[in-house]
Amino acid sequence: MTVGSGGAGGGPTKDATQPKVLLVDLDDTLYRCPKIPAIVKQRIQEYMVQKLGISEDEVAAKTLNLYLSHGTTLCGLVASGYRIDFDAWHEFVHQGALDYDTLLQPDPSLRDILCSIDLPKYILTNANKVHTERCLARLGLSDCFQGLFYFENVMELAAQRGIDVSHAVLCKPDPRIYSLVAEQLGVRLSEVLFFDDSARNVAAAHGLGAKTVLVGAEKPCPGADLALPTMHALPAAMPQLLDQPGLVHEHHARGHGRGADALVVGVGAGAGPSGSSAIAVSVPAS
Missing domain, CATH: 3.40.50.1000 (HAD superfamily/HAD-like)
Structure with missing residues (x-):
């Protein structure tokens, strides 16, 4: 292997490791599913206005700038000094806003x-x-x-x-x-x-x-x-x-x-070298 x-899409790589x-x-x-990132973006901006008090006039530009400079808007907000309840953020932005059964097949x-x-x-x-x-x-x-x-x-x-x-x-x-x-x-x-x-x-x-x-x-x-x-x-x-x-x-x-x-990576569990068999990562989800 x-x-x-x-x-397709590219030539051979130099390293065949x-x-x-x-x-x-x-x-x-x-x-x-283009609808999902559109919904998530809208919900992020709503969170910033409703929960963090950021002006509606500046939220779009701020969202983009934080995303570009920090990898995610959440990361950028936290780095900028905002204190955010991560569970509440994800509930608001993702699972509280997305109808998974309709959007994904x-x-x-x-x-x-x-x-x-x-x-x-x-x-x-x-x-x-x-x-x-x-x-x-x-x-x-x-x-x-x-x-x-x-x-x-x-x-x-x-x-x-x-x-x-x-x-x-x-x-x-x-x-x-x-x-x-x-x-x-x-x-x-x-x-x-x-x-x-x-x-x-x-x-x-x-x-x-x-x-x-x-x-x-x-x-x-x-x-x-x-x-x-x-x-x-x-x-x-x-x-x-x-x-x-x-x-x-x-x-x-x-x-x-x-x-x-x-199928959740247990960060406290040891994982040996991987080969043709699956790595032993077997900590059940809570």
Whole structure:
């Protein structure tokens, strides 16, 4: 399995290091639904006006500036000195505003693709746990991943590693998040294949040595080894990843896989080096 063999959207990479882990963003990467980011953006601005007292005249520009300078608007607000209840923020912005059953539909073809890749697969998202789990459940992809890295457990992991998040948010594209995740999974970043729709998230991971795929584009950006219009183009672009079709699906069918409630990365659990088998990350969700 040689990732550097090239394919649609980009030429061969210089380093043919074999990936041991797939790290995949959630929103606008695993699925595309333009209504969701539009609703989230509107709710973020409503929160800033209603809860933080920011003027309606300046909220749009402030939202954009904070997003561009800090990675997420939430991160920028916290860095600017606003005290925010994170659970209340996510409830207001995501699960309290999104009708998941209407906006998202099961994606059996993507499920088949993911289940045909004989490598551990993990989600890395700036979103919170509830949003992540609801999206994956609605897409029918919950058991395609061996673990989830989302807002809450990334913040917990950062605190355990000595990063001060008492009045700060750690999120992509901060390079520390990729290093923390790789360390937790027991792999080098050069052994990670990272998928994201954000050019700056991809570039940050690539700068640390990860192999990167920009999703939602026809051509790679600086820092991306490959570009895919959607994740459905993965088999044609990187057929070498699907060299053991059905293995992961069969593993779950035999009853050895865990349900969605256990697909949560336990930041206190040790994770050994990854190979063809899934890394042991088995702390049930609370």
